[in-house]
Amino acid sequence: MNTILVTGGAGFIGSNFVHYLIRETDLNAVVLDKLTYAGNLASLKGLPSNRMTFMQGDIADATLLDDLLPKVDAVVHYAAESHNDNSLHDPRPFVDTNLIGTYTLIEAARKYDVRFHHISTDEVYGDLELDDPQRFTETTPYNPSSPYSSTKAGSDLLVRAWVRSFGLRATISNCSNNYGPYQHVEKFIPRQITNVMDSVRPRLYGQGLNVRDWIHANDHSSAVLTILERGQLGETYLIGADGEQNNKTVIESILEIMGEPAEAYDHVVDRPGHDLRYAIDSTKLRTDLGWLPQYSDFRAGLEATVQWYRDNEPWWRPQKAAAEAKYQMTGQ
Ligand code: NAD
Ligand code: DAU
Secondary structure, three states: OOEEEEEOOOOHHHHHHHHHHHHHOOOEEEEEEOOOOOOOHHHHOOOOOOOEEEEEOOOOOHHHHHHHHHHOOEEEEOOOOOOHHHHHHOOHHHHHHHHHHHHHHHHHHHHOOOEEEEEEEHHHHOOOOOOOOOOEOOOOOOOOOOHHHHHHHHHHHHHHHHHHHHOOOEEEEEEOOEEOOOOOOOOHHHHHHHHHHOOOOOEEEOOOOOEEEOEEHHHHHHHHHHHHHHOOOOOEEEEOOOOEEEHHHHHHHHHHHOOOOOOOOEEEOOOOOOOOEOOEOOHHHHHHHOOOOOOOOHHHHHHHHHHHHHHOHHHHHHHHHHHHHHHHHHOO
16 A cells, blocks of 8 residues: 545544544545534644645545546545434534545545445434443444434445445444544534633533543544555444443533533533434454554643644634534534
């Protein structure tokens, strides 16, 4: 392998992966990104132009893919509409990008016989009770709840069918909630950090007992690279770092880290269909491929993330007002 096409490489996790690839390997990256509201070229600032090239475009553009795919050795497919709340108000772009876009991409990967890695989410498995001793594994049945997660589930199934029916050289990974630098301010952790910076009280959906299994974006990147290099074709790997926290605890930690009283937040209307708990068992990835997460201290990772948003206001400020205007419409 020499050159990797990274779709959605101007988004949160995709840009973290491109930085990781350039820092930790000799591989080169071609980023294909439509630059929707969630894409930000500033997230790729500082990367060497002889190692990373950027192409603005849609993954559903088959003509563009005919030009790009013959020039790369593998595709890592991050591009997606990624935000559950948006999918509840306007599902159409989720169908277009997550389903039609992924379909167009795997057809191109099949045509040019290019190695393909599909990035997906633990949300395809639905949710768990708070006291369920089981966590998600690769054999948990699919049971998605939202328009977002159902289109991601559909995209996984497309990839699986292309592996079986056409011999597509593909792997799939399903990861839990990521945090770290370059995350859009619509998402939970950056929204609350930037609210506190703006002297606005953080917003907790419902009672805040919902649990997410947090993993640092760098650990997600190292796992994806491990699967790309050593994963078995046709296999699915779950990625998680044993980071379960409920939302109330996360919001209180952010307030403490930022020097505010831990109770200085508001409860707001809950998300319709809000998944209660996600939890990943990543034994397969650890045992079969020898992967281990490096960021095991969530509190330390959160402190570094708070510092990143404090240091990088010019990166997030242009998106903040539009993100909050969307939430105002639902009272969240
Ligand atoms: P994001 O919204 O921050 O970034 C998505 C990127 O895709 C943006 O740069 C956007 O411009 C681009 N994009 C959207 N539609 C496109 C199209 N049609 N063609 C080309 N580019 C397009 O998302 P993220 O949080 O970085 O998530 C990336 C991937 O990881 C998604 O597939 C998501 O389902 C998956 N995932 C995310 C998480 C998480 O916690 N954020 C966890 C597990 C899996
Ligand atoms: O599990 C992986 C998924 O994690 C990814 O597939 C998605 O792309 C990603 O967006 C994320 O989905 P969530 O819906 O879990 O993330 P979000 O940041 O939107 O919300 C995290 C939790 O915080 C969730 O329980 C809702 C809650 N929340 C969110 C916001 C924005 C709040 O309580 N207040 C808020 O203001």
